[in-house]
Amino acid sequence: MQIFNMTYNWKGVLSKRAETKYIILHHRGGCGDALSIHADHLKRGWSGIGYHFYVRKDGSVFKGRPIGTVGAHCTNYNSLSIGICFEGNFENEVMTDVQIKSGRELVAYIRQLYPKAEVKRHRDFSATACPGKNFVFEKISKGVTQMTIEEAMEIVQAKAGLEDETIEFLLCYKYGEELFCKLAEAMR
Numbered sequence: 001m002q003i004f005n006m007t008y009n010w011k012g013v014l015s016k017r018a019e020t021k022y023i024i025l026h027h028r029g030g031c032g033d034a035l036s037i038h039a040d041h042l043k044r045g046w047s048g049i050g051y052h053f054y055v056r057k058d059g060s061v062f063k064g065r066p067i068g069t070v071g072a073h074c075t076n077y078n079s080l081s082i083g084i085c086f087e088g089n090f091e092n093e094v095m096t097d098v099q100i101k102s103g104r105e106l107v108a109y110i111r112q113l114y115p116k117a118e119v120k121r122h123r124d125f126s127a128t129a130c131p132g133k134n135f136v137f138e139k140i141s142k143g144v145t146q147m148t149i150e151e152a153m154e155i156v157q158a159k160a161g162l163e164d165e166t167i168e169f170l171l172c173y174k175y176g177e178e179l180f181c182k183l184a185e186a187m188r
Protein backbone atom coordinates (compact mmCIF):
# COMPACT_ATOMS: atom_id res chain seq x y z
CA MET A 1 0.00 0.00 0.00
CA GLN A 2 1.32 3.39 -0.98
CA ILE A 3 0.10 6.51 0.78
CA PHE A 4 0.04 9.55 -1.45
CA ASN A 5 0.92 12.91 0.05
CA MET A 6 -1.34 15.82 -0.70
CA THR A 7 -0.93 19.55 -0.32
CA TYR A 8 -3.96 21.31 1.07
CA ASN A 9 -4.54 24.95 1.84
CA TRP A 10 -5.92 24.85 5.37
CA LYS A 11 -8.21 27.50 6.67
CA GLY A 12 -6.85 28.54 10.05
CA VAL A 13 -4.52 26.47 12.19
CA LEU A 14 -5.02 22.77 12.85
CA SER A 15 -4.70 21.78 16.48
CA LYS A 16 -2.69 18.85 17.77
CA ARG A 17 -4.59 15.85 19.08
CA ALA A 18 -3.60 14.84 22.61
CA GLU A 19 -5.24 11.41 22.66
CA THR A 20 -5.91 8.64 20.14
CA LYS A 21 -8.44 6.15 21.45
CA TYR A 22 -10.16 5.27 18.20
CA ILE A 23 -9.69 4.80 14.50
CA ILE A 24 -13.09 5.63 13.04
CA LEU A 25 -14.14 4.33 9.62
CA HIS A 26 -16.45 6.19 7.26
CA HIS A 27 -17.74 5.99 3.75
CA ARG A 28 -17.92 9.09 1.66
CA GLY A 29 -21.47 8.51 0.52
CA GLY A 30 -20.25 9.38 -2.96
CA CYS A 31 -17.26 9.54 -5.26
CA GLY A 32 -14.46 11.89 -6.18
CA ASP A 33 -10.88 12.71 -5.27
CA ALA A 34 -9.46 13.90 -1.97
CA LEU A 35 -9.39 17.52 -3.12
CA SER A 36 -13.13 17.42 -3.72
CA ILE A 37 -13.65 16.37 -0.07
CA HIS A 38 -11.36 19.19 0.99
CA ALA A 39 -13.48 21.63 -1.00
CA ASP A 40 -16.74 20.22 0.47
CA HIS A 41 -15.45 20.50 4.01
CA LEU A 42 -14.19 24.05 3.50
CA LYS A 43 -17.69 24.93 2.31
CA ARG A 44 -19.03 23.61 5.60
CA GLY A 45 -16.84 26.14 7.36
CA TRP A 46 -14.25 23.60 8.50
CA SER A 47 -10.47 23.95 8.20
CA GLY A 48 -10.46 21.63 5.19
CA ILE A 49 -10.73 17.87 4.65
CA GLY A 50 -11.82 16.41 7.99
CA TYR A 51 -10.50 12.87 7.52
CA HIS A 52 -6.90 11.84 8.05
CA PHE A 53 -6.91 9.32 5.19
CA TYR A 54 -8.96 8.62 2.10
CA VAL A 55 -9.08 5.17 0.47
CA ARG A 56 -10.33 5.23 -3.09
CA LYS A 57 -12.09 2.45 -5.00
CA ASP A 58 -8.91 1.73 -6.98
CA GLY A 59 -7.09 1.03 -3.71
CA SER A 60 -5.05 4.22 -3.70
CA VAL A 61 -4.67 5.91 -0.32
CA PHE A 62 -4.35 9.66 0.17
CA LYS A 63 -3.38 11.69 3.18
CA GLY A 64 -5.93 14.13 4.54
CA ARG A 65 -5.29 16.04 7.75
CA PRO A 66 -1.90 15.37 9.30
CA ILE A 67 -2.24 12.24 11.42
CA GLY A 68 -1.45 13.97 14.72
CA THR A 69 -4.05 16.72 14.39
CA VAL A 70 -7.70 16.93 15.41
CA GLY A 71 -9.96 15.92 12.54
CA ALA A 72 -13.55 16.79 11.63
CA HIS A 73 -15.41 13.55 10.98
CA CYS A 74 -17.23 12.38 14.12
CA THR A 75 -19.00 14.77 16.48
CA ASN A 76 -17.68 14.62 20.06
CA TYR A 77 -14.89 12.21 19.11
CA ASN A 78 -12.66 14.30 16.89
CA SER A 79 -10.18 15.04 19.64
CA LEU A 80 -9.88 11.31 20.39
CA SER A 81 -9.67 9.74 16.98
CA ILE A 82 -8.20 9.28 13.54
CA GLY A 83 -10.73 9.27 10.71
CA ILE A 84 -10.47 7.14 7.58
CA CYS A 85 -12.88 7.70 4.72
CA PHE A 86 -13.61 5.14 1.98
CA GLU A 87 -14.81 6.27 -1.42
CA GLY A 88 -18.29 5.08 -2.31
CA ASN A 89 -21.70 4.64 -0.71
CA PHE A 90 -21.85 1.24 0.93
CA GLU A 91 -25.52 1.42 1.69
CA ASN A 92 -26.04 0.55 -1.97
CA GLU A 93 -22.60 -0.27 -3.42
CA VAL A 94 -20.07 -2.95 -2.58
CA MET A 95 -16.42 -2.35 -1.84
CA THR A 96 -13.74 -3.36 -4.33
CA ASP A 97 -11.21 -6.01 -3.31
CA VAL A 98 -8.30 -3.58 -3.70
CA GLN A 99 -10.10 -1.05 -1.52
CA ILE A 100 -10.61 -3.64 1.22
CA LYS A 101 -6.96 -4.68 0.96
CA SER A 102 -5.67 -1.10 1.20
CA GLY A 103 -8.06 -0.38 4.06
CA ARG A 104 -6.78 -3.37 5.98
CA GLU A 105 -3.16 -2.39 5.39
CA LEU A 106 -3.82 1.20 6.34
CA VAL A 107 -5.48 0.16 9.61
CA ALA A 108 -2.51 -2.12 10.34
CA TYR A 109 -0.11 0.75 9.64
CA ILE A 110 -1.98 3.16 11.92
CA ARG A 111 -2.21 0.52 14.65
CA GLN A 112 1.59 0.29 14.63
CA LEU A 113 1.72 3.99 15.44
CA TYR A 114 -1.19 3.89 17.92
CA PRO A 115 -1.30 0.31 19.25
CA LYS A 116 -4.06 1.02 21.75
CA ALA A 117 -6.47 2.61 19.29
CA GLU A 118 -9.71 0.69 18.77
CA VAL A 119 -11.18 0.41 15.30
CA LYS A 120 -14.80 1.60 15.14
CA ARG A 121 -17.45 2.57 12.63
CA HIS A 122 -18.92 6.06 12.53
CA ARG A 123 -22.29 4.54 13.36
CA ASP A 124 -20.89 3.18 16.62
CA PHE A 125 -20.88 6.78 17.85
CA SER A 126 -23.62 8.63 15.97
CA ALA A 127 -27.08 8.08 14.55
CA THR A 128 -25.86 7.47 11.00
CA ALA A 129 -25.70 4.57 8.55
CA CYS A 130 -22.04 5.44 7.85
CA PRO A 131 -20.03 3.51 6.63
CA GLY A 132 -23.04 1.64 5.19
CA LYS A 133 -24.42 -1.86 5.52
CA ASN A 134 -22.12 -3.34 2.85
CA PHE A 135 -18.95 -2.01 4.45
CA VAL A 136 -16.57 -4.92 5.11
CA PHE A 137 -15.83 -4.00 8.70
CA GLU A 138 -14.61 -7.35 10.02
CA LYS A 139 -11.93 -7.78 7.41
CA ILE A 140 -10.70 -4.21 7.53
CA SER A 141 -10.65 -3.83 11.30
CA LYS A 142 -8.77 -7.11 11.64
CA GLY A 143 -6.02 -5.46 9.69
CA VAL A 144 -4.92 -4.96 13.27
CA THR A 145 -2.30 -7.52 12.45
CA GLN A 146 -0.92 -8.26 9.03
CA MET A 147 0.71 -11.37 10.36
CA THR A 148 -0.27 -14.58 8.66
CA ILE A 149 -0.93 -17.64 10.73
CA GLU A 150 2.29 -19.20 9.43
CA GLU A 151 4.30 -16.23 10.66
CA ALA A 152 2.55 -16.42 14.02
CA MET A 153 3.43 -20.11 14.29
CA GLU A 154 7.07 -19.44 13.53
CA ILE A 155 7.33 -16.74 16.16
CA VAL A 156 5.63 -18.77 18.86
CA GLN A 157 7.75 -21.77 17.99
CA ALA A 158 10.98 -19.79 18.04
CA LYS A 159 10.22 -18.03 21.30
CA ALA A 160 8.50 -20.78 23.20
CA GLY A 161 10.44 -23.71 21.76
CA LEU A 162 7.32 -25.74 21.09
CA GLU A 163 7.09 -28.57 18.60
CA ASP A 164 5.27 -28.08 15.32
CA GLU A 165 2.61 -30.64 16.27
CA THR A 166 1.99 -29.03 19.64
CA ILE A 167 1.49 -25.67 18.04
CA GLU A 168 -0.83 -27.07 15.43
CA PHE A 169 -2.87 -28.78 18.14
CA LEU A 170 -3.17 -25.61 20.20
CA LEU A 171 -4.04 -23.67 17.12
CA CYS A 172 -6.57 -25.97 15.52
CA TYR A 173 -8.26 -27.61 18.46
CA LYS A 174 -7.78 -25.53 21.48
CA TYR A 175 -7.50 -21.81 21.06
CA GLY A 176 -8.11 -20.80 17.51
CA GLU A 177 -6.41 -18.39 15.24
CA GLU A 178 -7.19 -15.10 16.92
CA LEU A 179 -5.76 -15.86 20.32
CA PHE A 180 -2.76 -17.43 18.69
CA CYS A 181 -2.02 -14.29 16.69
CA LYS A 182 -2.35 -12.17 19.81
CA LEU A 183 0.07 -14.43 21.61
CA ALA A 184 2.57 -14.21 18.79
CA GLU A 185 2.19 -10.44 18.67
CA ALA A 186 2.87 -10.23 22.40
CA MET A 187 5.99 -12.36 22.05
CA ARG A 188 7.54 -10.18 19.35
Ligand SMILES: [Zn+2]
Pocket residue numbers: 025026027073122128130131
Ligand atom coordinates in the same frame (compact mmCIF):
# COMPACT_ATOMS: atom_id res chain seq x y z
ZN1 LIG B 1 -19.06 8.89 8.64
